[in-house]
Amino acid sequence: MNTEEVIVKIQGILDQVRPYLQADGGDIEFVAYEDQIGVVEVRFLGQCAQCPMQLMTLRAGVERWLLAGIPTLKRIEAVR
Secondary structure, eight states: HHHHHHHHHHHHHHHHHHHHHHHHTEEEEEEETTTTEEEEEEEEEEHHHTTTHHIIIIIIIHHHHHHHHHHTEEEEEOOO
């Protein structure tokens, strides 16, 4: 997969996760993909931005979905 294809796939997976976050008054947006190192940056929005469970949501939810869908990824990071 080239970089553009990976980004489209990332955004598609985030679209699948988004309804769960929106149900709690939050959201997530794609920020960047570092192809050389396999890192995806996302930003939590709304209630998710201040939620004390944000790290758990990132690791147990978002990261798990992205890594399962795109095995070449290495890490998912939340940025502000």
